[in-house]
Amino acid sequence: MEGVNVDNPQSAGIGRVRAWRRFREKAIETFFLANGLFAVLVLLAIFSMLFTEGWPALKRVPFGEWVMSTEWDPTSPVRESYGILALIVSTLMVSIGALILAVPLGIACAAYIADVAPARVREIVKPVIEILAGIPSVVVGFFGLVVLGPLLAKAFHAGNGLNGVNGSILLAVMALPTIMSVSEDAIVSVPQELKNASLALGATRWQTLMRVTLPAALSGIVASVMLGMGRAIGETMTVLMACGNAPAMPHSFLDPVRTMTATIAIELGETVQGSTHFHSLFVIAFFLFLMTFAVNLVSDIILQRVRKRMGGA
Amino acid sequence: MPNPTNHIELVTRDFSFYYGDFRALTSISMDVERNRVTAFIGPSGCGKSTFLRSLNRMNDIIPGTRVEGKVLLGGVDIYGKDVDVVDLRRKVGMVFQKSNPFPKSIFDNVAYGLRIHGERNPSAVAQRVEESLRAAALWNEVKDRLDKSALDLSGGQQQRLCIARALAVKPEIVLMDEPASALDPLATQKIEELIFELKKEYTIIIVTHNMQQAARVSDATAFFYLGELVEFDETKKIFTNPKEKKTEDYITGRFG
Structure with missing residues (x-):
């Protein structure tokens, strides 16, 4: 520290600058905190809005009927019924069907692009698949x-072909780019050193991919699947157009189904504001919210476990 | 050529290596002897690491590379058409400069090589894991926490874990690419003692930047410069009475 004079009058100036910097750091920190809190606040506001709007209907109709009954007929002149079980099952069926198609395909595609394909192929294929995400749902x-409807009708003799499997295929197409793109990023970011270690032990490329690369990229892959699932559960227009819209309990993927989102979209414009029917649509939205919340929560817990098992980092 | 009474493990003849149009190695001919430590030294970019990685064909991963000449292991050219690279790499293990344990438990790291080669019997796996960790002088430090993540180990422990992992599949040769360059002096000393022990059972080839390290651990030393093998002889001779002027200049610190 030669050349520095401790009694230098400038040292007072140094003190002032540090105070200013501390203030600035604090201000930035507060700004980020405020942003985070705002996001939480919006979430809570939506949650409470759904609940209060749904409350009149929840109060009127016994809770058992909502989740146990498969009969959805709020406009019946004889007896109004508010069972949303069929809608919940339809939503899960179409979404899970979509994931069954999109997840293996998306991860395989990601692994191919990230690990196998030459750079030239990667540069072409990845943007092309990402464009799929930009196609409007309508x-x-x-x-x-x-x-797809007429094709399915011909192949399975399934009415007009507007049914669960149609919706699943379309949602799979829509979820695929997300799953592929996010998974690919995760796979690419696995350090080459890990792959080298595996290859140097005499592992084949396939073994390296399955036992080292994919496990190391697992958190990103799970995140991609959750994003895809979120897209599938929440998607409205596509399923409304392609699923046949029969609000009844589906018995197979070839039955026409109506999802929760489609029900809200179809009926909200036709109800009397303030009627039980009107409020019951908010109850559906509330349950939908709980479902996506549960999906996110479960995936978070899974991720935590995975990270713990993989250790640190 | 060094000590002719020992058996020859690995032979290279006129081996050249190209990255695209750039020739990184020129006509290397060398006999590596069994159960000895052979050190590769030379300034950065001299091709010593490239040569090391050619011996288990890890350079195959890099696109646009090409070789000429021969590398014979047990009389078989490892660059021959019908050579199984997977089997070659099982016989010629490798430890990298930067320790690279998998994000798995300590046990699973060492067991990895056994499992990919089809060992299903859990007690056989467990036994080999213990043997390997003992051989890498790590067993006593980790025996109570084999199920803990390998990433929680210190840098030196991680590197010895990587050595254990390489030993688990019973290679004939262990290639080490500056295995101690990222470690503190104490951890380095442990690795060096380990290398001394390991040569009883394995043939070791080590790339090092550290000339004292080469002098301490190796039996034979090869000096590379600009992609050529300048001199290869007994370590004692290289460090006390080198034939080539360039070798002398390098080991006395006149360049490098």
Whole structure:
């Protein structure tokens, strides 16, 4: 520290600058905290809005009927019924069907692009698949209505072909780019050293991919699946157009189904504001919210476990 | 050539290596002897690491590379058409400069090589894991926490874990690419003692930047410069009475 004079009058100036910097750091910190709190606040506001709007209907109709009954007929002149079980099952069926198609395909595609394909192929294929994400949902639904529907009708003798499997296929197409793209990023970011270690032990590329690369990328892959699931559960227009919209309990993927989102979209414009029917649609939204919340929570817990098992980092 | 009474493990003849149009190694011919430590020294970019990685064909991963000449292991050219690279790498293990344990438990790290080669019997796996960890002088430090993540170990422990992992599949040769360059002096000393022990059972080839390390651990030393093998002889001779002027200049610190 030669050349520094402790009694230098400038040392007082140094003190002032540090105070200013501390203030600035604090201000930035507060700003980020405020942003985080705002996001939580919005979430709580939506949650409480759904609950208070749904409350009149929840109060009127016994809780058992909501979740146990498969009968959804709020406008019946004889007896109004508010069972949303069929809608919940339809939503889960279409979403899970979509994931069954999209997850293996998406991860395989990601692994191919990240680990196998030459750079040239990667540069072409990845953007092309990502463009899929930009197709408006109404266009995808239209495709289901006029192309996929007739095809399915012919292949399975399934009415007009507007049914659960149609919706699943379309949602899979819509979830695929997300799953593929996010998984690919995760796989690419696995350090080359880990792959080298595996290869140097005499592992084949396949063994390295399955036992080292994919496990190391697992948190990103799970995140991609959750994003895809979120897209599938929440998607409205596509399933509304392609699923046949029969609000009854589906017995197979070839039955026409109506999801929770489609029900809200179809009926909200036609109800009397303030009626039990009106409020019951908020109850559906409330349950939908709980479902996506549960999906996120479970995936978070899984991720935590995975990270713990993999250790640190 | 060094000590002719020992058996020859690995032979290279006129081996050249190209990254695209750039020739990184020129016509290397060398006989590596069994159960000895052979050190590769030379300034950065001299090709010593490239040569090391050629011996288990890890350079295959890099696109646009090409070789000429021969590398014979047990009389078989490892660059021959019908050579199984997977089997080659099982016989010629490798320890990297930067320790690279898998994000798995300590046990699973060492067991990895056994499992990919089809060992299903849990007690056989457990036994080999213990043997390997003992051989890498790590067993006493980790025996009570084999199920803990390998990433919780210190840098030196991680590197010895990587050595144990390489030993688990019973290689004939262990290649070490500056295995101690990222470690503190104490951890380095442990690795060096380990290398001394390991040569009883394995043939070791080590790349090092540290000339004292080469002098301490190796029996034979090869000096590389600009992609050529300048001199290869008994370590004692290289460090006390080198034939080539360049070797002398390098080991006395006149360049490098």
